[in-house]
Amino acid sequence: MASMTMIPADCSSSTAATTRLLPMSCHKGKALHFSRWVSLSNRLTASSFPSLSFKARASSPLISAKIVIENAAKVIDGKEVAKQIRKEIAVEISRMKDAIGVVPGLAVILVGDRKDSATYVCNKKKACEAVGINSFEVHVPENSTEQELLDSISKFNEDPSVHGILVQLPLPSHMNEEKILNAVGIEKDVDGFHPLNIGRLAMRGREPLFVPCTPKGCIELLHRYGIEIKGKRAVVIGRSNIVGMPAALLLQREDATVTIVHSRTKNPEDIIKQADIVISAVGQANMVRGSWLKPGAVVIDVGINPVEDAESPRGYRLIGDVCYEEAIEVASAVTPVPGGVGPMTIAMLLSNTLSSAKRVHNFR
Numbered sequence: 003m004a005s006m007t008m009i010p011a012d013c014s015s016s017t018a019a020t021t022r023l024l025p026m027s028c029h030k031g032k033a034l035h036f037s038r039w040v041s042l043s044n045r046l047t048a049s050s051f052p053s054l055s056f057k058a059r060a061s062s063p064l065i066s067a068k069i070v071i072e073n074a075a076k077v078i079d080g081k082e083v084a085k086q087i088r089k090e091i092a093v094e095i096s097r098m099k100d101a102i103g104v105v106p107g108l109a110v111i112l113v114g115d116r117k118d119s120a121t122y123v124c125n126k127k128k129a130c131e132a133v134g135i136n137s138f139e140v141h142v143p144e145n146s147t148e149q150e151l152l153d154s155i156s157k158f159n160e161d162p163s164v165h166g167i168l169v170q171l172p173l174p175s176h177m178n179e180e181k182i183l184n185a186v187g188i189e190k191d192v193d194g195f196h197p198l199n200i201g202r203l204a205m206r207g208r209e210p211l212f213v214p215c216t217p218k219g220c221i222e223l224l225h226r227y228g229i230e231i232k233g234k235r236a237v238v239i240g241r242s243n244i245v246g247m248p249a250a251l252l253l254q255r256e257d258a259t260v261t262i263v264h265s266r267t268k269n270p271e272d273i274i275k276q277a278d279i280v281i282s283a284v285g286q287a288n289m290v291r292g293s294w295l296k297p298g299a300v301v302i303d304v305g306i307n308p309v310e311d312a313e314s315p316r317g318y319r320l321i322g323d324v325c326y327e328e329a330i331e332v333a334s335a336v337t338p339v340p341g342g343v344g345p346m347t348i349a350m351l352l353s354n355t356l357s358s359a360k361r362v363h364n365f366r
């Protein structure tokens with residue numbers, strides 16, 4: 003939810019005609035119907051679905067009825083999975099507290115006045131409280147120097163009651179993100195953004211101490227829904243340091259065959275269409291159309307894009323990178339936005355903080 007560029011919410015409108023990843027024109031539904039018709043069998047008849055019979059007679063009754071049943075994708079409920087994970091974490095935290103008297107601690111540093119960042123930080127604090135993690139919050143004013151921020155990080159690096167440190171991103175433009183993230187001690191880097199953790203993630207036979215929360219949440223969703231990754235073709239759309247790049251590394255570690263599609267990729271639709279698993283993290287509302295997906299693909303939508311909505315109390319609502327109402331017809335499983343990957347990000351942060359405290363205190 004970075005800058006609040008309001009865009010139309012329906013899938014038929016391109017949101018950023020300049021990117022090559024976007025379809026030049028969209029005729030809502032047409033390409034989709036074609037891809038649905040190719041994977042049919044005809045166990046059901048149109049008469050089983052009276053509401054469909056008008057549409058069905060125009061083409062093929064048997065086919066149309068069948069489509070509806072077979073192509074209803076499973077909704078991957080990240081909110082529910084995250085809730086379950088938070089329960090598991092709370093149990094572990096009280097077990098550790100009872101056994102060795104240690105309570106995990108998380109330090110969250112917010113720099114500047116971005117509303118969205120402040121909301122995420124507030125949600126992280128509440129999530130910590132709910133599972134029994136001590137949270138320490140520092141607000142560094144927008145006009146602070148890099149050194150002031152580095153000093154805060156340094157204090158938390160030395161504080162034994164803090165097991166995890168994170169600096170909420172993005173940072174104000176006058177601050178050097180690389181320098182700041184490098185300052186977080188690798189053993190407290192619960193965001194997994196330190197180059198040593200990312201480097202270990204990229205190397206075979208090495209283990210990072212922490213894995214970035216959003217990509218970790220994507221993989222956790224696949225695991226918890228019993229979706230096989232090994233041997234599958236996976237496409238990650240976007241190559242950011244926070245999501246795209248680590249998501250691709252994680253999928254590769256899980257023995258998927260991985261392709262990264264980005265703003266310079268030629269024919270992205272053709273590549274995406276071959277994927278059994280698609281993780282989209284580009285931040286372009288409704289960019290990925292149903293017709294770009296292989297029937298039966300699993301779609302993990304990381305995009306959180308605000309679109310104008312006068313009916314919502316906030317004046318906007320959030321939608322993903324993937325045109326949900328089209329994807330749900332083609333894919334075998336899809337994450338919604340909101341309620342998909344987003345809640346998993348915070349659940350994975352809590353999980354990383356707990357693992358950090360366990361590691362330091364050698365608690366199994």
Ligand SMILES: Nc1nc2c(c(=O)[nH]1)N[C@@H](CN(C=O)c1ccc(C(=O)N[C@@H](CCC(=O)O)C(=O)O)cc1)CN2
Pocket residue numbers: 122168169170171172193215216244306320339340341342343344345346347348
């Ligand atoms: N230091 C970090 N900065 C940022 C990270 C990060 O992992 N570490 N990720 C994002 C923001 N983020 C957490 O920090 C985050 C984003 C979204 C959600 C979430 O739960 N979204 C909900 C919708 C929320 C709403 O309605 O406003 C959803 O998708 O269901 C959690 C965390 C950038 N910065």
